[in-house]
Amino acid sequence: MWQLTNQESEMLLRALERAPGADAEMLLAAASLRRHLDSTSAGTSEDLEAESTAIPSCTLHVCTSCRPRSAPREPREERPGLRLYQAVRAAIEASSLKQRVDVRPADCLSLCPRPCGVALSSPGAWSYLFGDQGSNAHDIVECVRTYLGSTGGHLPRDRRPETMRANILGRVPPGLGVPRGEGT
Numbered sequence: 001m002w003q004l005t006n007q008e009s010e011m012l013l014r015a016l017e018r019a020p021g022a023d024a025e026m027l028l029a030a031a032s033l034r035r036h037l038d039s040t041s042a043g044t045s046e047d048l049e050a051e052s053t054a055i056p057s058c059t060l061h062v063c064t065s066c067r068p069r070s071a072p073r074e075p076r077e078e079r080p081g082l083r084l085y086q087a088v089r090a091a092i093e094a095s096s097l098k099q100r101v102d103v104r105p106a107d108c109l110s111l112c113p114r115p116c117g118v119a120l121s122s123p124g125a126w127s128y129l130f131g132d133q134g135s136n137a138h139d140i141v142e143c144v145r146t147y148l149g150s151t152g153g154h155l156p157r158d159r160r161p162e163t164m165r166a167n168i169l170g171r172v173p174p175g176l177g178v179p180r181g182e183g184t
């Protein structure tokens, strides 16, 4: 019987996960293939090398209060920020990243005039704040994927999706974890 190698399966899986128009059925197929790969693969040397330099996990905060001026305050369940949070959470759940990304709601990220806001962080890595995020959960997931595969959370402009280039609002260097007075 014809079978895909693990490398071919991995390539197919990545294509499925990154397909911009991926519907729920495709995402479920991708999740199923990911489970199969995880249970059968011990990991190639390339995988192991990538894992050794990648960020192990990260937190993605999505402001659930965000709304443009034109959108009503109530009901809160209708706010674009909350909808974006739900879409991103579902997209991460259906992806190969679900064990590595903690998607959390935030009340406000202090970028209210630039809705919707998301923040990306991980211990020992750069942290980022993005505004102007609409309903494009796919691009946010791709940015998180790049972040996790980077060294120290370095996210150059040309490696971020188009919708996450001009609207970066800030980045913070990794903390050194040195208590005050002990670093000098």
Ligand code: FES
Pocket: 063, 064, 065, 066, 067, 081, 107, 108, 109, 110, 111, 112, 115, 117
């Ligand atoms: S309401 Fe979303 S950043 Fe303030």
